Structure formats: structure tokens, C-alpha cells
Amino acid sequence: MKARFWGVRGSIPTPLPSEQIEHKIVRALLGAGDVDLTDEAAVRAYVASLPVHERGCWGGNTTCVQVTSDAGDTIIIDAGSGLRGLGDAMLDSQFGRGEGYAAMLFTHTHWDHIQGLPFFRPFYVKGNRFDIFARHEDIHGRLKYQHDFRFFPVGMEVMAAEKNFHLMPDELHLFDDRMQVTAIALDHPGVAYAYRIEADGHAFVMASDAEYRELSGEYWDKYVNFYRGADVLVFDAQYTLREALVEKQNWGHSSAMIGIDLATEAGVGTIVMVHHEPSYDDDKIKRIFDDSLRYLDRMPSTVRPTVLVGYEGLMLEL
């Protein structure tokens, strides 16, 4: 199973402002003292050696993750603005010829998780087929509402692909049972759902958007149990710990340190922090995660998860 991240920003698409690009160029040049700047290959190698957030950015598109089984079956989780890039890439496959089939899961229907849908080109290609699932009732009505003429000029009925909408059952079996999905409700305004996808002997959990109101007891244990043993846990780490627990209580998001506690207790292999706060620049996001790594280092547990900052283009092999 593979996972690819097409959108990792929380709340609203966040393009990198010019002054931040300038700041990155200046910093990269200052660090290039030993590089022959007239040698393109040497410059490229130097740039490639820089950390993700210095040679590029964590990413500005909102939530969209693609999960693919070894057999090539595709589940798309959420339709934030990152879905546009995924859709364009899919056109190079059978989806460009109207012969594609994929499943879609929606964690919830806040705007940052559905706003890419009108720009998802495989939906406009006749012959493509999609099964679309959510734990929320009336997913069709909710998505169609976004296409109301007052908000978008093209109605959903114009999108020629076959789209079948379903209320997700407790256990979902997809692609002749090559992929299985279960769900758990997350604390978030209007409720979001975490999905656990099992395939090829591995488990991938998408848990965005979520706040954790109690950090022990039955409440905590139900999430530990749901995340238990996952190879990858995608975690809503929008806030600093102080924001999550004090300043932005009840806003429906969490922080990296809470994720590390959960992942460690649940024996998760890799935790990927996503839903980055739109008002934080790349350096601040890096600082928050450096703090969380120091926290991880101080944990008594000897079995620790790998902690990653999610970025656009991140690909994981499970």
C-alpha cells in the first residue's frame, strides 16, 4: 500500500507569499558558499540537499490524500484544494480515457475538505466511475450544494462521470475485499471521522480533523485502540500544545505532542502531522515540530514512532 499527500494545509488554501520565497532564496544562497554557482549540476545537487521547507514549502493546498493498494486500487480521502493536482495527474491514466474507477472517503464536509471537487477533472470525463462514501448522511446533497449556481457556475449534473454516493457502513469492503475500511467519530464541530484502511497486510489511518478533550481514561483509550498498530497515522496537528489545550479549546483541532502520546501508546509506526495552521509560516511549522521531536526524545518508552511533518508530494510506502 502507498499513500501520497496532495494537500496538508488546514482551514484555507495558503499560497506561499513572495516575501517568503525571497527569504528562502536568500537563505539558500547564504548557505551556498562552497558551491560553484556557475555549475548547474552542482547547484541542483545543493538545492536537492536542502530540507523540504527550505528548498520548497510544506504546501498550501487543503486536505487530500491518495491511498493505493499494491494492486493499484485507489481511495481518495477528502477533496480539499489538493484534489485538483491529483485529478490532473489521474488524467494520464485510465481516468483520462473514461475507463477509471476509484473510491472516495470524506472525513467531513467542512469547506477545506470539499472545495477541490469542482476542479476535479476526472469527474468531468464520461465513463469514469466513483463510489463516494461518508459517515455523514446526505453526502450527495452536501456536495451538490457547493455546486449551486450562486456559488459555482457548473452544476454537479454536468460532471459526466458516474458518481454513486453511499452512507458508509461500519465495515466497508472495497475492490473485491482487497481494501477494508472502518471509522471512528472524532471530536470536531459537526463531527469528523477517522478512517482506518487495511490492505496488503498494512494499516493506514487518516485522523483529521480532531480535538482530544480528555488525555486519559475511556475517552482516550477508544482512540488508542482505533489507531493501534497502524503503520501510518495521519494526525491533525494544527496548533501548538498551548493553543490546543487552552487558547483554542473547542476549535476542533489538536497538536503534535498529543499525537506523539497517542501514537506511542498505540504502537504506531509513523505519525504524519498535517492540517498545518494557515497563519504559520514554514519556519514556525518547523519549530513546532522540532519541539515535538524533543518531547519524543524525553519519552520513557523505548518504542517510539517516526514523526514526520506532512508536505505536499510526500509519498509513503507501507
Ligand SMILES: [Zn+2]
Ligand atoms: Zn479541516
Ligand SMILES: [Zn+2]
Ligand atoms: Zn473541519
